[in-house]
Amino acid sequence: MSANVNGVVTEEWTDQDYEVEMGNGWKELGLNFVQNKMAVIGGVIIILVIATALFAPFIAPYDPYKVNLKLQFQEPSAQFLLGTDMYGRDVLSRIIYGSRISLLIGLVPTLISMVIGAIIGMIAGYYRGKIDFILMSISDMVLSFPSLLLAMVVMYTLGASLINIFIALSVIGWAQTSRVVRAQTMSLKNKEFVEASRAIGVRDIVIMFRHILPNCISQLIVLFTLNIPSSILSEASLSFLGIGAQPPASSWGLMVSNGKEYLFNAPWVTISPGIAILIVVLAFNFFGDGLRDVLDPHLKH
Amino acid sequence: MKRYILKKLIVSVPVIIGVALITFLLLNVVPGDPITLMMKEHINPDVVKRVSAEMHLNDPAYFRFIHFLWNALRGDFGISYKLNRPVSELLLEAFPNTLALAVAAAVVSWIIGIPAGILSAIKRYSFLDNFFMGFSLLGVSMPVFWTGLLFQYIFSLKLGFFPISGFDGPEYLIMPAIVLGWSSAGTIARLTRSNLLDVMRNDYIRTARSKGIKELKVVTNHALKNSLLPVVTVMALQVSGLLSGAVITESIFGIPGIGRVAVDAIQNRDMPLLQGSVILTTILVVVGNLVADILYSYLDPRIKYNKKEA
Numbered sequence: 240m241s242a243n244v245n246g247v248v249t250e251e252w253t254d255q256d257y258e259v260e261m262g263n264g265w266k267e268l269g270l271n272f273v274q275n276k277m278a279v280i281g282g283v284i285i286i287l288v289i290a291t292a293l294f295a296p297f298i299a300p301y302d303p304y305k306v307n308l309k310l311q312f313q314e315p316s317a318q319f320l321l322g323t324d325m326y327g328r329d330v331l332s333r334i335i336y337g338s339r340i341s342l343l344i345g346l347v348p349t350l351i352s353m354v355i356g357a358i359i360g361m362i363a364g365y366y367r368g369k370i371d372f373i374l375m376s377i378s379d380m381v382l383s384f385p386s387l388l389l390a391m392v393v394m395y396t397l398g399a400s401l402i403n404i405f406i407a408l409s410v411i412g413w414a415q416t417s418r419v420v421r422a423q424t425m426s427l428k429n430k431e432f433v434e435a436s437r438a439i440g441v442r443d444i445v446i447m448f449r450h451i452l453p454n455c456i457s458q459l460i461v462l463f464t465l466n467i468p469s470s471i472l473s474e475a476s477l478s479f480l481g482i483g484a485q486p487p488a489s490s491w492g493l494m495v496s497n498g499k500e501y502l503f504n505a506p507w508v509t510i511s512p513g514i515a516i517l518i519v520v521l522a523f524n525f526f527g528d529g530l531r532d533v534l535d536p537h538l539k540h
Numbered sequence: 541m542k543r544y545i546l547k548k549l550i551v552s553v554p555v556i557i558g559v560a561l562i563t564f565l566l567l568n569v570v571p572g573d574p575i576t577l578m579m580k581e582h583i584n585p586d587v588v589k590r591v592s593a594e595m596h597l598n599d600p601a602y603f604r605f606i607h608f609l610w611n612a613l614r615g616d617f618g619i620s621y622k623l624n625r626p627v628s629e630l631l632l633e634a635f636p637n638t639l640a641l642a643v644a645a646a647v648v649s650w651i652i653g654i655p656a657g658i659l660s661a662i663k664r665y666s667f668l669d670n671f672f673m674g675f676s677l678l679g680v681s682m683p684v685f686w687t688g689l690l691f692q693y694i695f696s697l698k699l700g701f702f703p704i705s706g707f708d709g710p711e712y713l714i715m716p717a718i719v720l721g722w723s724s725a726g727t728i729a730r731l732t733r734s735n736l737l738d739v740m741r742n743d744y745i746r747t748a749r750s751k752g753i754k755e756l757k758v759v760t761n762h763a764l765k766n767s768l769l770p771v772v773t774v775m776a777l778q779v780s781g782l783l784s785g786a787v788i789t790e791s792i793f794g795i796p797g798i799g800r801v802a803v804d805a806i807q808n809r810d811m812p813l814l815q816g817s818v819i820l821t822t823i824l825v826v827v828g829n830l831v832a833d834i835l836y837s838y839l840d841p842r843i844k845y846n847k848k849e850a
Contacts, residue, residue: 384559385821392567395806468681
């Protein structure tokens with residue numbers, strides 16, 4: 240090392256130069272983001288929740304499904320931090336396991352609806368004409384439904400289960416994304432770089448995925464993070480109404496619903512899972528707002 | 541202006557038909573047998589044959605849809621499997637309750653949202669601003685069903701201010717309206733704030749200030765009018781969110797409205813009733829959007845020309 244002091248120094252210099260030149264945009268974005276305190280707090284909470292979901296069996300003090308009627312409605316204490324529910328199950332353990340369902344619901348249907356919405360939006364915006372008219376009419380109709388009611392109709396048809404919630408939330412979620420991507424595609428379509436690729440005979444599908452899609456990514460990321468909380472809330476609402484996750488799954492919405500009859504004797508059963516929902520949704524909202532300000536200041540809902 | 545409204549009206553007709561078609565398709569692909577459900581143990585093959593012919597259950601789907609649409613146009617949404625009464629009658633009974641709840645909630649959201657947004661914009665980055673914006677973010681992030689239960693626990697059980705549930709007079713509406721209105725109040729407050737801040741950057745505001753007009757007057761006389769424009773349209777667009785939220789609010793507070801009807805219909809697997817309530821609700825949303833469009837073009841004539849180009 241000491242023999243090569245000179246070389247190392249030069250290397251360090253070039254490394255730094257390289258980073259400053261190439262990473263400038265991202266670095267600036269990162270800096271802007273870090274300056275937004277709420278967004279950073281949101282991000283930290285999200286990481287904690289993901290860790291909780293991943294390591295649930297190691298964190299949870301008790302088995303979330305184990306019924307023990309002798310321990311019904313124990314008040315929050317040192318032994319049961321958030322008390323026990325009507326079957327004597329530890330509420331904290333159930334909330335910890337419930338984070339898995341909520342995160343899954345937040346991520347999977349949102350991702351599916353993003354993919355569907357992006358493809359439909361690109362096709363509509365790229366080809367215009369009849370196909371655009373048909374696709375956007377359908378998206379208009381889907382957007383006209385109050386989202387919860389459309390999800391309820393899908394759940395009625397498919398039956399209540401976790402997989403079907405994925406489908407229901409994907410069915411209602413794609414329309415908004417398709418609108419955003421379509422608008423972006425229309426403005427990119429006539430840019431020189433797209434015209435150039437077309438002129439040298441690049442196939443449409445390649446243009447869409449290699450040239451148009453990457454330019455929509457920042458909007459898609461923002462939409463993605465801001466759609467996660469609404470997915471989580473929709474699942475909780477459906478489960479609350481009894482047409483979402485089914486017992487004994489420890490979905491937060493279901494926990495609130497099951498506890499509501501005992502609200503007056505044992506309020507902790509109902510109130511604590513609600514606080515869990517609130518914290519996660521707030522965290523994603525803060526995080527998404529921060530991302531939007533950094534990545535796409537023009538996109539406002 | 542008239543032509544614009546007419547055009548918008550015509551465009552919303554296929555949307556409503558499409559919405560009916562989507563609902564119909566989603567609900568009619570279920571293989572379940574409604575007649576068995578209606579008759580339970582008194583099942584009789586002859587009667588099944590007769591009733592399924594009466595209900596057109598043997599006809600192809602497209603025929604049934606046209607039939608359904610034709611009847612719906614005349615206000616006939618079929619007969620509830622469970623309650624054995626016309627769906628339109630049940631919906632007409634429930635509609636005024638949902639309307640009362642939605643209007644009350646909307647009023648709550650304006651009373652909270654608009655002043656909060658204005659104050660936040662004037663005192664930007666102050667404690668007040670942070671408080672109101674935190675409050676509105678909380679409203680957007682709280683699950684409505686949980687807020688409802690929390691309100692019942694605190695204000696009915698502990699403090700005894702309001703009746704816990706049921707629907708027997710205006711005092712029964714206060715808590716549900718606040719619970720439901722709070723979530724849209726957040727949206728309105730944030731929108732009012734950002735619009736007012738945008739408008740305050742305009743040249744005519746600087747002119748007004750340089751003339752020595754007091755800051756409060758600049759806001760009330762010059763800025764507010766223009767900044768509330770988009771807020772007005774959001775009010776009409778609120779319909780969708782309010783009706784979604786009403787489904788849950790009605791279930792918690794025991795209000796016999798359309799949302800409650802829909803939830804009961806799902807639990808009883810009562811397809812015509814669910815179909816009718818979903819289509820009626822969605823028509824209300826389409827009408828709300830139409831009102832928003834018309835209101836906006838009326839308040840801001842520039843919008844018409846922009847739309848023509850698009």
